[in-house]
Amino acid sequence: MINILFDVDDTLYDQLIPFKDAYHEVFDQYQYNCSIELLFVKSRYYSDEVFELVNAGKMTKTDMHIYRISKAFESLGIQIKREDAFLFQSIYESNQKKIVLHPEMKEVLHFAKCLGINMGVITNGPTSHQESKIAQLLLTNWIKEENIFISGKVGISKPSQKIFSYVQEKMGIIPENSYYIGDSYMNDVVGAKKAGWKSIWVNRRNHPISNEMEYNPDYIMDAFNSPTSILKKILIKNSIKL
Template sequence: MKAVFFDLDDTLYDQLEPFQIAFDCVFPGVNDFSIVDLFTKSREYSDRVFAQTESGEMTLAQMHRYRMVHAFHDLGRKISDDEADEFQKVYKEHQYKISLIPEMKRILQYLYKKNIPLFITTNGPSAHQRSKINALEIGNWIPSEHIFISSEIGFAKPDKEYFDYVNAKTKTGSTHSYMIGDSFANDIAGAVQAEWNAIWVNTKNRAKSHPHIQPEYEVNTYQQLEDMIRQLF
């Protein structure tokens, strides 16, 4: 039986919304670069040190500061550690004031009615990720036991062990597993290497981080994703 696995951040909800609110609050009047570029840069830097935060070599606070200081620097602006810390404080306050992207809500409902098993696969700290999941109110479609968070299981995307573990726990096969996510490095490259079906939600038109890896599907809008899901299932 086919099964669908959703990434959380920037897939089920738009992570840019709380990021924009924090930016406007902490850096009012700064408009000499694109907020999307800043967000993308910050994600790139957090991905670079993700393994260190998982192992405990770097604290989350250090990672949050690191990604913002370096993201701003790449875009030609210097910020202080205090400004980076203040940004993270406001950002975190709004990260739990989120809602499902409308198309994603319809997709969940459609697949649920089709009796397709639904799961969440996400990297990050347990309490933080579960707080966001709770804010999205998706329990009607995806029960708690269908949620796989890297810090809880000891493996993280894109490692093949993560995907193999999830398949084993869910009694699903790789050839019938569909990974839907925005991160090419974590969601798509990991899924392809684990021989899952990969659907890249590339709404911000990012370049592939692994040029030699080709996902089965790529969409640039959530409406395209919804149309594709109705064709595949």
């Protein structure tokens, strides 16, 4: 039997939607000439850059939130006020309380559950913040609560191999039969591959794919390959009847 585990942010739901709505509410007044999607991608990059500092208590979550959006704007040649960065984060967090599953992800969750496939979640972030997203997305309709692992609660975060090993032990699964679906190349693809898992990269933002990548995903979810079609390929490859 195969195991399918999911990332949460920008994998199970489209994180650009609450980001874009917050941008319009705070920054439209300035009429900045920039791509909101590019700003979002850069914000995620700067968030990952300081994530371990927050975990280690060397940076507050508030400072991290202000840093990532300020640096994202700065990389596009725009300086923003600290109070605008703070307001943006406040509205962004509020918008995340309205998130919904991406339709393709809802479809694959239902498909996998109907087939009795073992599923789980591994997500980076503070416990209460990630738990509220998990509740909003109603994930326990498809995934057992004991199979949901949050870095803030576990004390280990992706891309460390240790969190994948921890999940293996808790779920009683083996790497060879385990597939991890996530949007971050470094956290999700590299993390899973280093742990010996198979990787499904959610490349919704059309990140460049290079033949020189140290770790290649086993499958790529993009405009041409839906998660359900990829899962069907995996099932056929593993001689599992649909």
